Each structure stands twice: as C-alpha cells, then as structure tokens.
Amino acid sequence: MTSLDLVPGLITTREEVAAVYGGSIYSGGIVPAPKSNALFVFSDPAAGAKHGYTFDGWAEDDDEGPLFLYTGAGGTGHQEMVRGNKSLMDTLSNGRTIHLFVSSGRVKGKKLVMQRYVGRVKLDESEPVVERQAPDSAHEMRRVFVFRLRPATEDGLNVLEGDVQPPAQEFSQVELPKKPKIPAQPGTKDKATEQHTTPQTTANVPGGPRTVHRREGLLCTAFEEFLESQGHVCKSFQITVPGEPGTFTPDLYDATDNVLYEAKGLTTRNNVRTAIGQLLDYRRHIKDVPDGMRLAVLLPDEPTPDVRALLESLGIALVTRTPEGFAGFPLSMVEAPLSPIHG
Structure with a gap:
C-alpha cells in the first residue's frame, strides 16, 4: 500500500497504517511513527478490560469541549512514564500529531x-x-495513567x-494518595513544564481560541x-457510582x-456555587472516614461578603490564599499572623 x-x-x-506512515504493529496501543512525525493511539476497551483499562472512552463534555480518556500502557504493576506513555506525553513539546483509532471488530x-x-x-x-x-x-490494584485527549482540528471526529465510557456496575471507593505529580521527562522541560506552571494559556480548540485556566490546579498543589509542611496527611478518593460512566475525584x-x-x-459566585454542589455530592458518597467530616472551599482570594455569608450559612468553611500563605478554617492549619475567617 502506498x-x-x-x-x-x-x-x-x-x-495498513504502519505500511504507509511507519511505526511498529507490535508495540502496544501507543505507536510512535517518527518517519511521519506522528503518534498513533489504538483504543480497544473490550480487550483492555482484563488489564483494568476501564477508563477508555468519550467522557462527558466539560467547559473545554469534548474529552476522550485513554488508559496508558502497562498491563501489570504500576504504570510508569516510560516508552509509549512517555512518547504520548512528549507530544506536548515535540510537535508530533496524535491520531486516535478505536477497534471496530475483526476481519472476517x-x-x-x-x-x-x-x-x-x-x-x-x-x-x-x-x-x-x-x-x-492478576486483580492487584495498581497505578494507571489516564490521558486526556481533545480534538485537535475543526475537521470533526468520527x-x-x-x-462513550460504559457506566459503572457497582459503587466503589478507592483511596488515592496525594494529588499525583507526574515527573518532568528529559527533553520536555523547555516547553511542557513551562506550560503547567503558568496561570493560563491559550489553546486552539474547535470553535476558536479558548483560554485554559490552570489557576485551580496550581492553587490546590x-x-x-x-x-504537608504542617505535618498533615493529604489524599483523595476515586469514586464510581452505579449507572454512571467514569469516576469522580474530590480535589483534596x-x-x-x-x-x-x-x-x-x-x-466568582458561580464558581463557589459549583464548589458547593460538588462538596455536597462528594459527601454523600465518601465512606470510611471519621464522623464529622467538614467541608471547605479553597479560593485564590477573598470572595464578596455575600458569597462568604452563603458559605457560612451552609456550614462550609473558606480558605483563601494570602501573600503569607493561606488563611481560613480549620484554625489548626494556620499560624499567626494569618487572620482566621469569622465573618
């Protein structure tokens, strides 16, 4: 085939793809093709399920548009950011195009x-x-990487x-360690690392340029x-709900x-409203924690007095960033001269 x-x-x-564009047909689901400056990603949810690849598929659209989730390479043990996973991550800096395929039956x-x-x-x-x-x-729990893919052109996707992601069959709650920090890879620091330490960037997505805010992730980190500097133990939870696709994960x-x-x-009021709804929803599902779990919203600065009053009326604490660190509740987290929040 030419x-x-x-x-x-x-x-x-x-x-057929390898014959024209290069790349190995034996290198798993992530296939670099240097001769065409491309990388091919093959998703096969049915075959991947036995290795715990239950995340693959189109997720619910978010504020940035369509989203496809793809589980990284490595069928046993913790996945590492090497080989195919690293090749996919490196596309942030090396300019390789990513082409997505989904299995579609077998040749008769x-x-x-x-x-x-x-x-x-x-x-x-x-x-x-x-x-x-x-x-x-082997039914052993392990770490997997779930890559978040977006449309790259306005040509449309099939x-x-x-x-779509299949709905969960049962409730599950898996404890996650502190928010993962994917290590920077050699050769990607110049561009990729810089992208993820700035408050925002402009991403070209279908419908025109869109400002992608990273403030939330930076604030949470x-x-x-x-x-942790105060001796606290931080983690999160990975939760599935019967009948709903994918997982949801509280920030911290x-x-x-x-x-x-x-x-x-x-x-903003709308952002705080969203946070309130998320916290109330998470609290319904989180189990195996001590009684009296408190809820708190973390913001980069002070909201308006009425938004503060809204949180106080619901018994939800507020923590805000200050030039000195963080101010808010619970008081055991802060040291003078940070001012506590009392309304």
Missing part, C-alpha cells in the same frame, strides 16, 4: 482487528494526564454511540504542599483534620 488518507470514519488495520475469518479512525487529537493542555487506580490482570482530603476541600481558580 497511500492511505486518514479521514475520520476510515476503517483500516494497524498493518481472521484474528486481525479492524480499526476505525476517529480523528486527530491532542493532549489536554491544562491537565494532560491524571493518575487512577485499577486492577491488573464518534459513535458505542465510544500549593495548598497541599502547605498542609486532609485526613489529619478530616476536611474535604474543593478548589476553584476564580473567586
């Missing part, structure tokens, strides 16, 4: 898997990867009903580090003071 036009909806095979009479070309995607520039817990083929749980936090990068 040509193969990658048009969304195309049905092909890995062998053969074991050859057909692949449907979904389209060109890119890593989410605000949060390219998250860390989750999943069982491997998305079918069967591509800084507060977590502050709590301070196990030392039994406080659940939701961080917002902007101090």
Whole structure:
C-alpha cells in the first residue's frame, strides 16, 4: 500500500497504517511513527478490560469541549512514564500529531482487528494526564495513567454511540494518595513544564481560541504542599457510582483534620456555587472516614461578603490564599499572623 488518507470514519488495520506512515504493529496501543512525525493511539476497551483499562472512552463534555480518556500502557504493576506513555506525553513539546483509532471488530475469518479512525487529537493542555487506580490482570490494584485527549482540528471526529465510557456496575471507593505529580521527562522541560506552571494559556480548540485556566490546579498543589509542611496527611478518593460512566475525584482530603476541600481558580459566585454542589455530592458518597467530616472551599482570594455569608450559612468553611500563605478554617492549619475567617 502506498497511500492511505486518514479521514475520520476510515476503517483500516494497524498493518495498513504502519505500511504507509511507519511505526511498529507490535508495540502496544501507543505507536510512535517518527518517519511521519506522528503518534498513533489504538483504543480497544473490550480487550483492555482484563488489564483494568476501564477508563477508555468519550467522557462527558466539560467547559473545554469534548474529552476522550485513554488508559496508558502497562498491563501489570504500576504504570510508569516510560516508552509509549512517555512518547504520548512528549507530544506536548515535540510537535508530533496524535491520531486516535478505536477497534471496530475483526476481519472476517481472521484474528486481525479492524480499526476505525476517529480523528486527530491532542493532549489536554491544562491537565494532560491524571493518575487512577485499577486492577491488573492478576486483580492487584495498581497505578494507571489516564490521558486526556481533545480534538485537535475543526475537521470533526468520527464518534459513535458505542465510544462513550460504559457506566459503572457497582459503587466503589478507592483511596488515592496525594494529588499525583507526574515527573518532568528529559527533553520536555523547555516547553511542557513551562506550560503547567503558568496561570493560563491559550489553546486552539474547535470553535476558536479558548483560554485554559490552570489557576485551580496550581492553587490546590500549593495548598497541599502547605498542609504537608504542617505535618498533615493529604489524599483523595476515586469514586464510581452505579449507572454512571467514569469516576469522580474530590480535589483534596486532609485526613489529619478530616476536611474535604474543593478548589476553584476564580473567586466568582458561580464558581463557589459549583464548589458547593460538588462538596455536597462528594459527601454523600465518601465512606470510611471519621464522623464529622467538614467541608471547605479553597479560593485564590477573598470572595464578596455575600458569597462568604452563603458559605457560612451552609456550614462550609473558606480558605483563601494570602501573600503569607493561606488563611481560613480549620484554625489548626494556620499560624499567626494569618487572620482566621469569622465573618
């Protein structure tokens, strides 16, 4: 084969793709193709389920648009940011294009898997990867990387009903360690690391440029580090709910003071309202924590007096960032001269 036009909806095979664009057909689901400056990602939820790859699929759209989740490489033990996973992460800095395929049955009479070309995607520039817990083929819980993919062009993607994340079959709550910090990789620091330490960037997504705010993640990381400096133990939870796809994960749980936090990068009424709803929803599902778990909203600065009053009326604490550190409740987290919040 000398040509193969990658048009969304195309049905092909890995062998045909490799023959034209390069890359190995034996290197797992993440296939670098240096000769065409591309990287091919093959998702096969049915085959991956035995390795705990239950995160793959189209997730619910968020403020930044469509989102496809893809579980990284490594079928047993903790996944590491090496080989295919590193190749995918490195696209943030090396300019390689990412092309997404989803399995589409088998060639009649053969074991050859057909692949449907979904389209060109890119890593989410605000949060390219998250860390989750999943069982491997030996049913041992381990760390997996879940990459967050966004449409990369306005050409459209071939998305079918069967591509969505399957709903969870049962309730589960898995304890997560403190918010994972994916290590910087050699060769990616110049661009990728800089992107994730600035408050915002402009991402080109379908519909025009969109400002992607990173304030929330930076705020949460800084507060977590502050709590740990005070001797607190921080973690979170990975929760599934029957009948609903995917997982949801609170921003931060301070196990030392039994406080659940939701961080917002902007101090607006709508952001605080959203945080309130998230906290109340999380509290319904979080189990196996001491009685009396408190709720708190973490903000980058002071909200308006009426928004403060709203939180106080609901018994939800407020912590804000200050030039000296963080001010707020519970008081055991702060030291003078930081001012506590009493209304």
